[in-house]
Amino acid sequence: MAQSVELPSRLAILPFRNKVLLPGAIIRIRCTSPSSVKLVEQELWQREEKGLIGILPVRDTAETTTAIGPVVSQGVGSDSGERSSRVHVGASDSHSLDAKNQQENIHWHNRGVAARALHLSRGVEKPSGRVTYIVILEGLCRFSVQELSTRGTYYTARISPLEMTKAEMEQVEQDPDFMTLSRQFKAAATELISVLEQKQKTGGKTKVLLETVPVHKLADIFVASFEISFEEQLSMLDSVDLKVRLSKATELVDSHLQSIRVAEKITQKVEGQLSKSQKEYLLRQQMRAIKEELGDNDDDEDDVAALERKMQSAGLPSNIWKHAQRELRMLKKMQPLQPGYNSSRVYLELLADLPWQKASEEHELDLKAAKQHLDSDHYGLVKVKQRIIEYLAVRKLKPDARGPVLCFVGPPGVGKTSLASSIAAALGRKFVRISLGGVKDEADIRGHRRTYIGSMPGRLIEGLKRVAVCNPVMLLDEIDKTGSDVRGDPASALLEVLDPEQNKTFNDHYLNVPFDLSKVVFVATANRLQPVPPPLLDRMEVIELPGYTPEEKLKIAMRHLIPRVLEQHGLSSDFLQIPEAMVKLVIQRYTREAGVRNLERNLAALARAAAVRVAEQEQTVPLSKDVHQLASPLLENRLAEGGEVEMEIIPMAVNNHEISNEFRIASPLVVDEAILEKVLGPPRFDDREAAERVSTPGVSVGLVWTAFGGEVQFVEATAMVGKGEMHLTGQLGDVIKESAQIALTWVKTRAMDLKLAASEGINLLEGRDIHIHFPAGAVPKDGPSAGVTLVTALVSLFSQKRVRADTAMTGEMTLRGLVLPVGGAKDKILAAHRCGIKRVILPERNLKDLVEVPATVLGNLEILLAKRMEDVLEHAFEGGCPWRQHSKL
Numbered sequence: 069m070a071q072s073v074e075l076p077s078r079l080a081i082l083p084f085r086n087k088v089l090l091p092g093a094i095i096r097i098r099c100t101s102p103s104s105v106k107l108v109e110q111e112l113w114q115r116e117e118k119g120l121i122g123i124l125p126v127r128d129t130a131e132t133t134t135a136i137g138p139v140v141s142q143g144v145g146s147d148s149g150e151r152s153s154r155v156h157v158g159a160s161d162s163h164s165l166d167a168k169n170q171q172e173n174i175h176w177h178n179r180g181v182a183a184r185a186l187h188l189s190r191g192v193e194k195p196s197g198r199v200t201y202i203v204i205l206e207g208l209c210r211f212s213v214q215e216l217s218t219r220g221t222y223y224t225a226r227i228s229p230l231e232m233t234k235a236e237m238e239q240v241e242q243d244p245d246f247m248t249l250s251r252q253f254k255a256a257a258t259e260l261i262s263v264l265e266q267k268q269k270t271g272g273k274t275k276v277l278l279e280t281v282p283v284h285k286l287a288d289i290f291v292a293s294f295e296i297s298f299e300e301q302l303s304m305l306d307s308v309d310l311k312v313r314l315s316k317a318t319e320l321v322d323s324h325l326q327s328i329r330v331a332e333k334i335t336q337k338v339e340g341q342l343s344k345s346q347k348e349y350l351l352r353q354q355m356r357a358i359k360e361e362l363g364d365n366d367d368d369e370d371d372v373a374a375l376e377r378k379m380q381s382a383g384l385p386s387n388i389w390k391h392a393q394r395e396l397r398m399l400k401k402m403q404p405l406q407p408g409y410n411s412s413r414v415y416l417e418l419l420a421d422l423p424w425q426k427a428s429e430e431h432e433l434d435l436k437a438a439k440q441h442l443d444s445d446h447y448g449l450v451k452v453k454q455r456i457i458e459y460l461a462v463r464k465l466k467p468d469a470r471g472p473v474l475c476f477v478g479p480p481g482v483g484k485t486s487l488a489s490s491i492a493a494a495l496g497r498k499f500v501r502i503s504l505g506g507v508k509d510e511a512d513i514r515g516h517r518r519t520y521i522g523s524m525p526g527r528l529i530e531g532l533k534r535v536a537v538c539n540p541v542m543l544l545d546e547i548d549k550t551g552s553d554v555r556g557d558p559a560s561a562l563l564e565v566l567d568p569e570q571n572k573t574f575n576d577h578y579l580n581v582p583f584d585l586s587k588v589v590f591v592a593t594a595n596r597l598q599p600v601p602p603p604l605l606d607r608m609e610v611i612e613l614p615g616y617t618p619e620e621k622l623k624i625a626m627r628h629l630i631p632r633v634l635e636q637h638g639l640s641s642d643f644l645q646i647p648e649a650m651v652k653l654v655i656q657r658y659t660r661e662a663g664v665r666n667l668e669r670n671l672a673a674l675a676r677a678a679a680v681r682v683a684e685q686e687q688t689v690p691l692s693k694d695v696h697q698l699a700s701p702l703l704e705n706r707l708a709e710g711g712e713v714e715m716e717i718i719p720m721a722v723n724n725h726e727i728s729n730e731f732r733i734a735s736p737l738v739v740d741e742a743i744l745e746k747v748l749g750p751p752r753f754d755d756r757e758a759a760e761r762v763s764t765p766g767v768s769v770g771l772v773w774t775a776f777g778g779e780v781q782f783v784e785a786t787a788m789v790g791k792g793e794m795h796l797t798g799q800l801g802d803v804i805k806e807s808a809q810i811a812l813t814w815v816k817t818r819a820m821d822l823k824l825a826a827s828e829g830i831n832l833l834e835g836r837d838i839h840i841h842f843p844a845g846a847v848p849k850d851g852p853s854a855g856v857t858l859v860t861a862l863v864s865l866f867s868q869k870r871v872r873a874d875t876a877m878t879g880e881m882t883l884r885g886l887v888l889p890v891g892g893a894k895d896k897i898l899a900a901h902r903c904g905i906k907r908v909i910l911p912e913r914n915l916k917d918l919v920e921v922p923a924t925v926l927g928n929l930e931i932l933l934a935k936r937m938e939d940v941l942e943h944a945f946e947g948g949c950p951w952r953q954h955s956k957l
């Protein structure tokens with residue numbers, strides 16, 4: 069423990085940056101800077117009797133507090149030799165050392181503490197070889213600096229002691245104020261020690277201090293152990309007067325005690341019985357309260373408030389508003405990271421987004437304009453358009469009329485979707501398309517209940533949210549493509565949607581509140597009617613679009629598709645011209661479809677080729693004057709010079725179409741056969757196909773019906789050595805397999821009549837197998853209408869006579885040879901026409917279907933009606949059927 073010490077008049081000074089060493093404190097320092105190393109070396113290390121050094125606090129230049137006073141330019145650290153410059157004490161308490169050309173200013177305190185080294189150790193830093201010292205210092209007593217000077221690289225100071233003499237001490241100890249103060253300090257110190265001992269469960273070592281060390285020294289020792297600010301440390305150092313020192317120390321001990329107690333209280337609180345989530349909740353509530361107090365609102369808070377505002381303006385019906393409020397209250401109580409918060413929020417957002425009341429304004433329906441609109445968008449389709457106008461007229465007379473739902477049925481690309489959107493345009497309503505293709509889960513229509521993770525509303529509600537009005541024209545696309553499985557039956561959900569009685573309160577499982585669908589105008593589309601469940605079909609009025617004849621396609625292409633395609637590609641007829649003859653070729657050679665979708669695609673391919681040509685144009689292109697205001701600054705600059713502009717910059721903001729109209733290209737691209745082949749490749753179809761394929765006996769041409777409309781289907785039969793078995797290939801369904809069986813049986817029983825066998829009782833399959841194949845092998849096929857085609861192929865095989873290449877047939881056959889009518893007759897006839905077939909054999913009872921076939925098609929076809937199988941054979945073979953005999957059965 070520090071005793072009273074004899075101080076020399078001059079001390080080597082070790083500066084302490086922003087730190088104070090108080091008397092009685094022990095500190096371990098590491099000296100690395102050259103000046104401090106030098107000081108330690110010379111004043112402590114190399115002396116046998118370890119001397120004293122002075123520790124003087126210095127303040128960083130960054131901290132500018134006037135209390136410390138004037139500036140001293142630091143010479144510390146400069147190894148500039150043994151120059152000794154003197155600094156005199158100024159008028160103020162502080163000293164100033166002015167070393168010119170020194171860059172850093174440092175503030176020296178005018179009081180310090182003399183210190184003794186308790187321990188010294190020397191080390192060498194390996195890479196640099198620098199010497200460092202570790203010194204343990206003990207603060208002894210205060211001194212004041214009279215004069216500061218440098219000795220080599222470190223400072224020395226002329227000092228005078230500040231501690232009292234023994235006599236002075238004794239006098240002060242008699243002072244009643246001092247006595248009170250020292251009692252107070254001791255009380256506080258005792259309390260602090262007992263609190264600390266309780267906490268750390270240490271023995272009473274510190275208590276001994278209280279009894280043995282004089283109180284003014286105790287004050288320094290206690291304060292030295294606290295973590296207090298530099299300012300407080302300095303003020304403690306400056307407390308030379310014992311009474312001041314004691315009162316300051318008491319204050320600091322008290323505040324230290326306080327902080328220990330507060331920390332203890334917090335710990336107790338935290339260690340209380342709160343569960344983790346309760347604790348979190350409590351803290352968040354506090355945080356919220358604090359933020360409110362500060363007017364610093366949380367983002368989430370804002371979001372919820374915004375959501376509430378949105379819901380208020382969403383026009384929710386009163387019962388639903390109540391439900392929404394309940395949900396909102398729950399949301400407000402939740403924390404953003406809590407499970408369920410997000411789903412609740414998303415749900416409320418949906419409620420707020422749905423068009424409960426918002427409807428697009430319905431203007432007075434102008435039937436004439438609607439008709440013009442339909443006509444301008446669609447070529448032909450006279451009956452269909454007429455039916456649509458009737459539908460619109462009824463709506464005009466009785467706006468809330470619950471007429472049947474229109475359902476457009478036909479192969480792809482015949483204009484079903486575009487007709488529906490024309491209806492929307494004519495009614496002045498928004499249009500939304502809901503794709504039902506492949507929907508097998510009822511929840512796709514009706515939504516998943518919110519109890520499921522990842523639940524969402526059904527497609528209808530989703531569509532309404534997207535379109536944001538409650539009275540759009542909603543297209544239920546591909547209604548025939550819904551299927552049912554274990555996950556429910558989407559068709560039954562659709563029944564509810566399309567039933568005017570029920571759709572007022574449509575219940576989406578996710579929404580869980582009724583939504584009124586009665587203002588929605590529903591239109592449906594389907595490729596085929598067969599898969600649509602009868603109750604659903606019952607709610608709809610079917611309008612069939614059978615497909616187009618090549619002539620119609622040509623007109624559609626010239627009037628609608630080409631202008632649209634050019635526009636879509638930023639072109640005009642100045643760039644690309646597709647002559648009618650070439651469009652005809654595209655129709656004949658590159659498309660074989662009922663609709664015009666592939667035709668449109670092929671035209672688009674030509675347009676793309678033209679676009680590439682235009683974009684690659686290297687020659688300069690004259691620019692019309694109007695483009696001035698459209699051009700980018702760069703273009704403008706060049707125009708200002710009056711020159712021509714290269715077509716290299718197309719301003720982003722300007723519509724391509726506008727620009728392309730401004731450019732005149734030297735010569736437009738006129739499509740010819742060579743370009744067609746170059747762009748679209750070699751022709752994909754030609755009329756010689758049928759002739760080539762039926763060039764050998766055993767092949768016949770059938771007509772089938774698929775989702776893509778009617779199609780030509782070849783049937784190939786061949787015989788080989790075998791055991792009289794029949795092999796069938798071509799991904800056939802059960803019905804078609806049975807048809808083959810029936811066909812073979814019929815041919816076998818009629819072999820004699822058909823002159824396939826010389827005499828009765830001869831087995832046609834004696835020693836041979838039959839193989840029947842339906843190309844294309846990868847496409848699944850089924851249905852009864854291949855009956856007559858199968859028989860024809862077999863007869864051709866056995867008789868070794870070729871079937872007529874220009875004749876195609878369709879019809880179901882009974883075991884006795886009667887030809888039964890088939891479905892899709894119209895589509896099949898159109899398909900035959902498309903494929904260049906000239907004669908079609910039809911069951912007699914399909915005669916009624918011919919009314920629907922366009923006259924132009926019928927004009928090009930010979931329709932041959934068949935009642936019995938023999939009639940079919942009569943028409944199918946060249947020169948009739950020479951073996952013709954009436955059935956004896």
Ligand code: ADP
Nearest residue numbers: 445446447480481482483484485486624628664
């Ligand atoms: P779908 O819905 O029947 O599959 P889309 O309505 O999508 O067919 O029609 C395909 C394309 O053919 C559309 O660009 C459409 O405008 C066009 N189209 C079809 N039929 C006609 C027509 N009669 N007149 C003009 N364009 C037509």
